[in-house]
Amino acid sequence: xxxxxxxxxxxxxxxxxxxxxxxxxxxxxxxxxxxxxxxxxxxxxxxxxxxxxxxxxxxxxxxxxxxxxxxxxxxxxxxxxxxxxxxxxxxxxxxxxxxxxxxxxxxxxxxxxxxxxxxxxxxxxxxxxxxxxxxxxxxxxxxxxxxxxxxxxxxxxxxxxxxxxxxxxxxxxxxxxxxxxxxxxxxxxxxxxxxxxxxx
Ligand SMILES: Nc1ncnc2c1ncn2[C@@H]1O[C@H](COP(=O)(O)OP(=O)(O)OP(=O)(O)O)[C@@H](O)[C@H]1O
Ligand SMILES: Cc1cn([C@H]2C[C@H](O)[C@@H](COP(=O)(O)O)O2)c(=O)[nH]c1=O
Numbered sequence: 001x002x003x004x005x006x007x008x009x010x011x012x013x014x015x016x017x018x019x020x021x022x023x024x025x026x027x028x029x030x031x032x033x034x035x036x037x038x039x040x041x042x043x044x045x046x047x048x049x050x051x052x053x054x055x056x057x058x059x060x061x062x063x064x065x066x067x068x069x070x071x072x073x074x075x076x077x078x079x080x081x082x083x084x085x086x087x088x089x090x091x092x093x094x095x096x097x098x099x100x101x102x103x104x105x106x107x108x109x110x111x112x113x114x115x116x117x118x119x120x121x122x123x124x125x126x127x128x129x130x131x132x133x134x135x136x137x138x139x140x141x142x143x144x145x146x147x148x149x150x151x152x153x154x155x156x157x158x159x160x161x162x163x164x165x166x167x168x169x170x171x172x173x174x175x176x177x178x179x180x181x182x183x184x185x186x187x188x189x190x191x192x193x194x195x196x197x198x199x200x
Contacts (some may be wrong), residue, residue, distance in 0.1 A: 001082065001123040002083075002125070003076040003082075003085035003086055003088075003120075004022070004086070004087075005085035005086070005087065005088050005089045005090060006034075006090045006091070006126055006127075006197065006198055007081075007085055007091050007092060007093075007123060007126045007127070008025065008090065008091065008092045008093070008125060008126065008128075008129070008160065008194060009049070009090070009092075009093045009095075009096045009098065009125040009127070009128045009129070009130060010022050010025075010093065010094055010095070010129045010131060011095060011096065011099060011102075011129070011130050011131070011165060012130055012131035012133070012165060012179070013133070013138050013147075013158045013161050013162050013165070014138060014139075014142055014152065014153045014158065015133070015138030015139060015140075015141040015142040015145075015153075016131035016132065016133045016138055016141075016179050017093045017133075017141075017186060018095065018131055018132050019040070019094055019180040020183050021129070021131065021183070021186060021187055021190055022038060022040075022092050022093070022094045023038070023191055024183070024190075025092055025120055025194065026038040026090075026092050026189065028187075028191055028194075029090045029092075029194075030147040031200075033199075034089075034090045035048040035087075035088075035089045035090065036090045036091075036092060036196075037075050037080065037081075037089050037091045037092070038092045038093075038094075039076065039081070039092075039093055039094070040089070040094035040095055041069075041072065041073060041076060041093065041094070041095040041096055041099065042068075042069065042072050042095075043072055043075070043076050043131050044060060045072060045076070047068050047069075047071045047075060048083055049073035049170075050067070051068050051069065051072065054151065055149070055150040055151050056150060057079075057151055059151045059152070061126055062104060062107040062108060064095045064107065065104060065107070066100070066104045066109060066114070070098050070117065070118070073096075073100075073121075073122055074120065074121060075098060077121060077123070081093075081122075081175040082123070083121065085123065090198075092126045093125075093200065095114050096122070096125065097114070097118035097119070097122050098128065098130075098165065098168065100114050100118060100162040100163040101114045101115055101164055102160075102162075103157075103161055103172065103183045104154065105159075105160075105161075105164045106157050106160035106161050106164065108113075111148075111164050111167070111185065114143070123175070125173065126173060126197060127173055127175065127193065127194060127197055128166065128168070128171075128173055128174045128175070129149060129175050129176075129177055129190055129193070130160075130165050130166070130169065130174060130175070130176045130177070131177055131179045131186070132162070132176050132177065132178050132179065133178065133180065134181045135155055135158045135159050135162060136155075137180075138153060138158065139155065139158070139169065154174065160180065169191070175190075175197060177189050177190060
């Protein structure tokens with residue numbers, strides 16, 4: 001999909017700092033005078049809400065879960081992402097179909113097939129930041145946030161998710177950023193890469 005906007009996605013296992021960094025990045029682009037649409041997946045729409053409920057009540061079957069994420073994303077692309085990019089805005093997502101590759105891939109689906117299914121309707125981002133942190137540190141941060149690990153945040157599953165994310169690292173639009181250091185340092189690294197790609 002050709003567009004005049006800038007499409008940035010942040011990915012990584014739970015607790016790596018995606019929400020923190022996407023908020024800071026949106027703030028920075030707005031300070032540069034850019035119009036920004038920041039969003040997340042699962043979305044706050046009907047399908048996304050259904051998915052979020054299962055984080056506490058217990059996960060659906062892998063097939064049902066994948067179906068809901070695809071339904072949520074189709075609505076997200078149609079109603080928010082595609083129109084914003086067409087209008088030349090900066091779109092910043094906290095998770096996208098790479099999370100589907102990782103989390104539903106860790107439940108037995110082929111990540112490459114998930115990617116093919118999604119890229120049939122979901123535009124590939126201009127920049128993908130994979131925030132990387134070891135699983136135990138990520139789980140500790142979830143605890144530090146005041147949350148207890150939910151049904152999506154089991155240690156062994158997150159380790160598999162991390163592997164699937166890292167398998168993307170050689171692709172030209174992918175940038176792996178360790179979040180071992182403080183939020184400000186991580187954001188400085190992200191902004192340096194984003195600035196080099198932001199159209200004048
Ligand atoms: N670089 C960092 N160093 C230390 N703590 C951090 C860093 N970035 C974020 N945190 C803290 O770690 C916790 C998790 O951060 P955040 O919620 O942004 O992660 P996330 O990747 O969006 O998690 P989830 O996928 O579970 O929503 C928060 O308490 C946040 O304040
Ligand atoms: C987009 C997407 C997300 N997930 C999982 C990953 C998370 O554990 C939960 C909720 O996301 P949040 O970042 O904690 O808000 O959903 C998934 O399994 N598949 C996906 O496609």
